[in-house]
Amino acid sequence: MTAYDVARRLPSVPELRDHCRALATLDAVLSPDWESRYYSFDSTWGEAQEMASMRDGQGDEYSVVITAAGAYIRGFAHESTMSPYRSERDGAPWPGVLDEVPPVFRPQVEEPAFSDEDGIPAVTVCLWLESTDDQWRHGTIEFPAGTRDPDGAEGLFELLADRSPEAYRRWAEDYYEVSVDLSAVRHVYALRPLTAEVVAALNDELDLADLAGDLAGIGYPQVD
Template identity: 65%
Template sequence: MTAHDVARALPGIEDLRDHCRGLAMLDAVLSPEWDARFYSFDAHWDEGEQMASMRDGMGGEYAIVFSAAGAYVRGFDHESLMSPWARMDTPRVWPGVLDDVPDVFRPYVTEPAFCDEDGVTTVTCCLWRGVGDTAWRTGTIAFPEEADGDPDGANILFELLVDRSPEAYAGWASEYYETPVDVEAVRALLAQRPLTPEIVAVLNPDVDLADLAEDISEIGYPA
């Protein structure tokens, strides 16, 4: 799977935003310690902008900026042959990944939070969708011939954005957090149902709803 396949599998902007909120809220309940979480959502990232993010702790990450213009998705797999640092004397983004990004999303290409200390964008795959678009878009890319079926890292990075089922998250979280995760509780949060003490207790008996007040506010999740 590549960014091209992900583009065909993602839902509309608002549905993706809600799903990202649900992932972030689930991780907040299961992992009180922010540093151990995979998924986050900042409803107040910047004026008029929200950001969903993932970081796997091993160099893989993505960021999705939601704005009045639409949504911009940046993914980075440090093991990909398409990494700016993979096989080039002078680090540079793989041809085509960012070349077609529309002007309205160009500020995110050079956003310091998405670049290294030398200003090189940390990216191996990129997608975007304007508010008037009927589909997600990507650049025209010639993928490295020697790469496997996941040349740009999109398959692993966006796994739970492509498969948005409660079962997919519950299976992943059960393994990652090393604890059983209730599928129906996951279903409730992915559907944006209001968080209740009962749902929290089912997911993590060591956390109270009151403990999540700051996370709920940051994520913008229904109280």
């Protein structure tokens, strides 16, 4: 799978936003220590901007920036043959990955948080959807031959391409090495307000009150 395949599987921006909030909420329950979380969501990341993010702790990551203009996705797979850190790339992104990003998303392309200390964009995958678009877009890319996941898109966007509760449970049970209650995952995926029972079904060492700050930061619906 490449950026081309992911683009065909992504939903609308509102649906993607809700899905990313659900992923972040589930991880907040399963991993109370923020530093150890895989998925996060910041509803106040910038002025009129929200950001969903993934980091696997080993160098792979993605960011989804949601603005009034649409959404911009940047992914970085550190072992990808398309990495700008490959000696033959000399710090340059793979041809086509960023070349066609529209001006409205240039601030995200140039965002210091998405580059290293030398200003090199940490990117192997880039997708975007303007508010006037009817489908996700990407650059025109000639992918390196002989690699199953040349830009890292398959590994990076596994749970954005397959948004089923079952897919999350499979992933979480493997990653966190715990049993994950499917009905609780479905509850969160539906963005229904959390209850003590749902939290306990996912993590019986955590209280609902412990999540207040996380839920507010994520923008997850809560009972008034």
